[in-house]
Amino acid sequence: MNPSDHPPAVFTSFWNDTGKTGITSWIFSTDHKRIGLLYFWSVLGFFLTAVLLGLLLRIELMAPGRTIMGPETYNALFTVHGAIMVFLFIIPGFPGAFGNLVMPIQIGARDVSFPRLNLFSWWLYMMGAAVIIISLFTGGGPPDTGWTFYVPFSARTGTNVSLAVFGVFIVGFSSIVTGVNFVTTIHRLRAPGMSWDRLPLFVWSLYATAWVQILATPILGITLVLIIAERVLGVGLFDPMKGGDPVMYQHLFWIYSHPAVYIMILPAMGVISEIIPVFSRKPVFGYKMIAFSSIAIAAAGSLVWGHHMFTSGMSDRAILVFSFLTFVVAIPSAIKVFNWVSTLYRGSISLEAPMLYALSFILLFSIGGLTGLILGAAATDIHVHDTHFVVGHFHYVIFGGSGFALFGAMHYWLPKFYGRRYAEKPALIAWGLMFVGFNITYFSMMVLGMKGMPRRYYDYLPEFAPLNLVSTVGSWILAVGLVLMLVNLIRGLRKGEPVGNNPWGGATLEWTIPSPPPTENFPEEPVVTHGPYDFSKAGTP
Amino acid sequence: MDPNLITTTQAAVDPVFKFIFGACLLLLVGITGAMIWFVIRYHRSRAPEPTSTAEGNVWLEIIWTVLPTLLVLAMFYYGWAGYLALRNVPKGALEVTATARMWSWNFTYANGKSSPKLYVPAGKPVKVNLVATDVLHGFYLPAFRVKRDLVPGMKNYAWFMATKSGSYDLFCSQYCGTGHSAMITTVEALPPAEFDVWLNRRESAGEQPGKELLEKYGCLGCHSLDGSPKIGPTFKGIWGRSVTVVTAGAERTLFVDVPYLRRAILEPKADIVKGFPPIMPAFPLKDEELTTIIGFFKSGGPAPPGRDGDKHEERK
Numbered sequence: 001m002n003p004s005d006h007p008p009a010v011f012t013s014f015w016n017d018t019g020k021t022g023i024t025s026w027i028f029s030t031d032h033k034r035i036g037l038l039y040f041w042s043v044l045g046f047f048l049t050a051v052l053l054g055l056l057l058r059i060e061l062m063a064p065g066r067t068i069m070g071p072e073t074y075n076a077l078f079t080v081h082g083a084i085m086v087f088l089f090i091i092p093g094f095p096g097a098f099g100n101l102v103m104p105i106q107i108g109a110r111d112v113s114f115p116r117l118n119l120f121s122w123w124l125y126m127m128g129a130a131v132i133i134i135s136l137f138t139g140g141g142p143p144d145t146g147w148t149f150y151v152p153f154s155a156r157t158g159t160n161v162s163l164a165v166f167g168v169f170i171v172g173f174s175s176i177v178t179g180v181n182f183v184t185t186i187h188r189l190r191a192p193g194m195s196w197d198r199l200p201l202f203v204w205s206l207y208a209t210a211w212v213q214i215l216a217t218p219i220l221g222i223t224l225v226l227i228i229a230e231r232v233l234g235v236g237l238f239d240p241m242k243g244g245d246p247v248m249y250q251h252l253f254w255i256y257s258h259p260a261v262y263i264m265i266l267p268a269m270g271v272i273s274e275i276i277p278v279f280s281r282k283p284v285f286g287y288k289m290i291a292f293s294s295i296a297i298a299a300a301g302s303l304v305w306g307h308h309m310f311t312s313g314m315s316d317r318a319i320l321v322f323s324f325l326t327f328v329v330a331i332p333s334a335i336k337v338f339n340w341v342s343t344l345y346r347g348s349i350s351l352e353a354p355m356l357y358a359l360s361f362i363l364l365f366s367i368g369g370l371t372g373l374i375l376g377a378a379a380t381d382i383h384v385h386d387t388h389f390v391v392g393h394f395h396y397v398i399f400g401g402s403g404f405a406l407f408g409a410m411h412y413w414l415p416k417f418y419g420r421r422y423a424e425k426p427a428l429i430a431w432g433l434m435f436v437g438f439n440i441t442y443f444s445m446m447v448l449g450m451k452g453m454p455r456r457y458y459d460y461l462p463e464f465a466p467l468n469l470v471s472t473v474g475s476w477i478l479a480v481g482l483v484l485m486l487v488n489l490i491r492g493l494r495k496g497e498p499v500g501n502n503p504w505g506g507a508t509l510e511w512t513i514p515s516p517p518p519t520e521n522f523p524e525e526p527v528v529t530h531g532p533y534d535f536s537k538a539g540t541p
Numbered sequence: 542m543d544p545n546l547i548t549t550t551q552a553a554v555d556p557v558f559k560f561i562f563g564a565c566l567l568l569l570v571g572i573t574g575a576m577i578w579f580v581i582r583y584h585r586s587r588a589p590e591p592t593s594t595a596e597g598n599v600w601l602e603i604i605w606t607v608l609p610t611l612l613v614l615a616m617f618y619y620g621w622a623g624y625l626a627l628r629n630v631p632k633g634a635l636e637v638t639a640t641a642r643m644w645s646w647n648f649t650y651a652n653g654k655s656s657p658k659l660y661v662p663a664g665k666p667v668k669v670n671l672v673a674t675d676v677l678h679g680f681y682l683p684a685f686r687v688k689r690d691l692v693p694g695m696k697n698y699a700w701f702m703a704t705k706s707g708s709y710d711l712f713c714s715q716y717c718g719t720g721h722s723a724m725i726t727t728v729e730a731l732p733p734a735e736f737d738v739w740l741n742r743r744e745s746a747g748e749q750p751g752k753e754l755l756e757k758y759g760c761l762g763c764h765s766l767d768g769s770p771k772i773g774p775t776f777k778g779i780w781g782r783s784v785t786v787v788t789a790g791a792e793r794t795l796f797v798d799v800p801y802l803r804r805a806i807l808e809p810k811a812d813i814v815k816g817f818p819p820i821m822p823a824f825p826l827k828d829e830e831l832t833t834i835i836g837f838f839k840s841g842g843p844a845p846p847g848r849d850g851d852k853h854e855e856r857k
Binding site: 071072075144145146150152153156157158240241245246247280281282283284285286287288289310311312313316319320323324327328330331334335337339341342344345346347348349350351359362366367370371373374376377378379380381382383451452454455456457458459460 | 553554557558561562565568569573575576579580583584585588589590591592593594595596597598601602606609610613614616617620621623624625626628675676677679681683684686687688689690692693694695697710712713714715716718719720721723772818819
């Protein structure tokens, strides 16, 4: 991150604006681009940590019995892998990193509404992350409850659950603060001419996400405080011996944690809605339906949490209602997929790295979504619930979906902020390795689940051995692809070919300004004269 | 699908799997096929400029909103009908109570007989009442597509029917700590006549009552009888063995005797055997039960494992 590497620009880029250098010019900056990059690199660091834990888990599962670790270590590792991936990587990943980097520019603003609150959000995130990390090495050691912290186990285990959930509690506030900031910014700071129907679809998706962050995250916070109360004070809210109810905990947890899935996937869908039209040189098909379906998913998705609990002992009537609502939420996702595919029709398609990630997103997300129908139907869910089928399914949605969209966004947008780009050929090879490795790793898991292998199993019966080995080998291919992608990307950002204002021919506002952008983005406030996918006017506001 | 016509749980669930997977496969092939075709046909090398500026089509949007809606409503309906069959226990089902604890299963029958494996008569429906003593567990029979959580303080049940005699896997599906993946046993479906003999055979009392108690309280989930490593120390040759324990943070070595064994069962957190996690829950057993178990250890302990030997061990 050395600003002097960049070619002199007509405008002073945000890299060498204040004259201040060093770490304080970053960690106390209120510039949305600097905060976006702070978020991006912190989130990437946690992602790589959790990837490493995931690879260790796969090595342990390579063969039955003990391979490299004991059951306590395994249980702690899958808990920490899940908690980091969910709370420190993918939830803050889109809004915190790319939302901050891109959204204000896309609406023609100089910054977000509350720049200092924005910085505070990153600080909260880092403080929460620090508490979580401290919890791994103090007290009874890393939590071994799974990232879901189900009671009564989480109330009984001797591991450091209280401190870990307190860390997650703090991280939750950073998410709420970002949500408030984004809703306000999108309402108040749009440039003249940036009407709601000219809003880029990525901004629409962040808008829907921000409401979920604001409305759902407080419930997680309360639930986590209740776990601490249960452990420290023994209040017994979830303890049947004291008149409590363990199933109530599951409701509270999933009232947040299911909508949280939409915090992870909605902005990813927004990224795909940006990339596909640009690389097809054709207006996105069904703009209004895609924008509307983001809101519909956020709204309906808040009412489906009970589908995580079909075996919990919840009433049959509740299962009827939650199963029905789950199928309802599938419809807007299907609408998006059909519109993306239609955008390709009669376009002029260029298969550069961002586009490959976007197209593979459609396939992997479709597999994740369609296997979700098996989990939404009451009869079939019973068999595959709590098995590797679920593990495979949600990795298809969150890694194949959100993860691949994030990689696409990295190739698509990071050159804008570094002024330089990656090399194309290694990027294609890395994509190919990841795509193949991904499918080997997670498709095997879904088959294992259909055959009955439960999840969170340290050891398993010999009948599950061959596919577990296949899955582990797949994870190595995936990891090689990931390393190649990052090396190529980071090398490109430091030493790659300089890019001009608009390397991809995009028609949204970020492509009208220099790369890297000046501190306050636009030399003068832009007046927007056309829609976000009107490529005949690409490069002008 | 009339739930009353369903004879087994697997017959209720499998057609739903086929229907949803079939429909999903068609959709996936359609989406992927269209995507690949468009990418080839409209690749920039063949189509240097887009030949359409269409921004949408109301009729297409209506079609691809309505058709998926109808499709998912059909999935919902079949899924629900199949689920009802899992909940409606046929009349005349044999009732068994499953008790789950960290990390073992115990099954008790109406006549008081208990077993670490779930013996059932083939061809007869079985209703399993689910009881958890400590944390959440999950009663999962993959072969019968049946799963239900065991929740402390809550009455849950599941039913299934094995049409053929045989041995079927029974897993704990709800994460319950260190021994979660070791918390497995089997359903043993016997021909009905053989099952009746098994059910009414009193284990010749006095032969190994200590071992029966160890099975009853699930001790064998974590402690083996044959010296194989499990989550806790093995019972093989335990009497008089010298062990290194950690007591209030300090290590000491002692010999396994009556006071030690009583403490290890009644207050397991007092002395933790070195190298093992401090996770055993206290078992408030009656005095005569303690005496029986300790007597069993004293007598040289386990006889060679018979048909009740642990399946997991056998397979290894």
